[in-house]
Amino acid sequence: MTTEPTMTEGGPKSEERLAALCALAGQTRELMDAVALSEAGQAELVAVTAELAAITARLNAVSRATPQPFEIAPDGTLRHLGNAVTGAANPHALPLVVERLGAGVRAEVTFRPLHEGPPSAVHGGISAMILDHLLGQAVAAAGSAGMTGTLSVRYGKPVPYGEPLVATAEHTRSEGRKTWAAGRIALPDGTALVEATGLFITPSAWLP
Template sequence: MTIDVASQDARLEALCALARGTRDFMDAVTLTEVGEDEIAAVAAELAALTARLRAASRETPQPLEIGADGTVRHLGNAVTGAANPHALPLVVERDPEGGVRADIAFRALHEGPPSAVHGGISAMILDHLLGQAVAAAGMGGLTGTLTVRYRATVPYGRPLVATAEHSRSEGRKSWADGRIALPDGTVLVEATGLFITPSAWIGRRLP
């Protein structure tokens, strides 16, 4: 069977655009001050739109795949997935000297304590960055333990930077350290993670 790559890419781009619009909608829901009648009217329209999308649906999110340019993408991922409205989405870059980094801009819908990001959201971001750091070192694995230290509240609506690096490996075990900081380097949250390489992964080429 011949796969129409151009058509598939166009559909995925449309899906990513829909996810971007959905994030904007989620932000609007979080911050709206419109009246009760308008809220009810929007909710009715949203229900109709939801029904249209459910007319044809899949059982799982968009899978991890290799793009046409050879890069690995996971559009359904909860942290990096451009087609997942829940995702920021986080764009992770590899540092030529080792490790990974990502610019972050949390939104109001990520609030936990008043005016600050929920600690679980910070932990999720760091868990992902640590795993990416381990993968960048060629030692991909799944999270075994995650230790998070909250040094200060994490603000939303301000530019932040997340970084992580692989620290050591012993057999199938690998460790990484990471943090979320202000642009001036002030660390707000830091974490250490232990990642276990499943036996089925051993010998596979990592992205």
């Protein structure tokens, strides 16, 4: 049965619980990479699978209907621990840590073997997901938060995993409820690997 976990909203106990949840997500990321790279024998794989099934049942015994929502952190910033790109409580996320630089954003990123598409390179869909998020963050930083209307991605060179990279995005222009942004994933020396542009639409319900 799915039930909402009991906690003290906004209090120390809830923050301690969220920290434990993020630690579990981090350990799960390591598990996911270990599964992708494992050369264990059949018997060991079967045994580990049984252990994981038992752990999964324990967690499913008390679960929520949706991932962690947007919320205000104790330091006053907006956070989304369940986000697929930045959510520290989401095992699917890197998680990406995005810095705001004026009307632009920047993030250091190192992809994992789990993100492989072509041999020794990151799947193009993963690159697009990261850039879509960064473009949206750049639009929000410029004061024109919106939903992705279109996303155009140009793949210039293979994106390696296991190597430090830099992802950036910046607001380019706005026109009414429409806002445009451009971004890229590059090597530390600035060599662009993947570039993207996006159009974001501010829902009328978000306007004052």
